[in-house]
Amino acid sequence: MQRRHLLGGGTAAALLTALGASARPAFGQTAPVRIVLGFAAGGSVDGVGRMLAEQIGAGLGRTAIVENRTGAAGRLAIEAVKASAADGDTLLLVPQGPMTLFTHVFKSLKFDPMKDFAPISRVCIGDYALTIGPSVPAKDLAGFRDWLKSAGDRASYGSPGAGTIPHFIGVATARALGVPMTHVPYRGSALAVTDVAGGQIPCMFSPVGDAIEQHRAQRVRIVATAGSTRTPFLDGVPTLKESGIDLDVPLWYGLYAPQAVPAATLDRLRATVVAALGTPASKERLGRLGLVPAPSTAAELTALQQRESAMWGPVVKASGFTPED
Structure with a gap:
């Protein structure tokens, strides 16, 4: 992309004299x-x-x-x-x-x-969230934990990408729940929440905002958030810490x-x-x-x-x- 416009030779020479040959590109x-x-x-x-x-x-x-x-x-x-x-x-x-x-x-x-x-x-x-889809017969984190125990190779979760904070929250949550979960990385959360809503993966960790509209439309369910206090944007959704998982990760x-x-x-x-x-x-x-x-x-x-x-x-x-x- 052309980032700067060329000046006429005389004007350019005057500017170089005034500013010095090492001048940084202009802003604005x-x-x-x-x-x-x-x-x-x-x-x-x-x-x-x-x-x-x-x-x-x-x-x-x-x-x-x-x-x-x-x-x-x-x-x-x-x-x-x-x-x-x-x-x-x-x-x-x-x-x-x-x-x-x-x-x-x-x-x-x-x-x-x-x-x-x-x-x-x-x-x-904001907050990070654990969101489950219709393939999980649960309404809260306790029910999700019970489902995981018998889920076998279906126990997986999506995130916006490998090595992101939601990925790591998933690692820590799986350890706290005592059930291995396979990580499925995406290029951002938009495709992940679509797959959760469609039942391709059971759950995801992401910023609250990436799942909030689907949650409000009852296509997915946000069952917990990862901050120190409950998010003001969702009624009745507890934190992971309230649910027995010692995590406090603000966004x-x-x-x-x-x-x-x-x-x-x-x-x-x-x-x-x-x-x-x-x-x-x-x-x-x-x-x-x-x-x-x-x-x-x-x-x-x-x-x-x-x-x-x-x-x-x-x-x-x-x-x-x-x-x-």
Whole structure:
């Protein structure tokens, strides 16, 4: 994609003289702002991304688009953003797993979550959920546990991808329930929830928002969430901890740019995001996805990322999970 427009020779020469040959690309030209996601269209990450694209585009007076670059549990998207120009035109919207968990579940990464990206803001918070489909004759987690005991090779679960936080929640839940469950990774949650509703797989772990509409339509049933308190978006759904599984894993989404984007550009992007998330329209749209706006400073996002990354190391090791590739 053409990212910058060429200037006439005299103008270019004057700019190079004023700014120096090492000047970074300018922000705010006519190329679209790209918000890159590592998951397919239709899930909650995609929904948040499209809302942000509209709001950021309006706030900057530019076109902003979503680019769904699926594969490798979101790593391909992250690698693409890392390799993009440090001009603020390419951004990464990501659930916290790749930035806090991936260093503990993949033997080799082509990116360093702390060193290769500049934090802009946390975007929103929510919950992960355990969702069962019509192939499971249960109405709650206790009934699901009873079904698992006799399910045999039918005991499996879907997730948005291998090595994601929902994958790991499934590993921990299966261990707590004392029943082996086969993991079935998808490229995002949209296809997984379709297969749960259709009976191809019995259950899935995902953000609440990826299953909430199917739950409300009674095609699937969310039987537990993984946060410390019950989600305000679902009546009567307990937490895993209430149900005897000692897990407390909150969900958040963050917005990042490649490292070396100028501070002034990051500040402008952050101000645009914070303003967008403060509108009633954003609150309503995120609420439909089971999410709550939760902007932050760059320092707050960095501290959150560091704290959770430090937490995941011993948890993954204690679970017996074997790091992949």
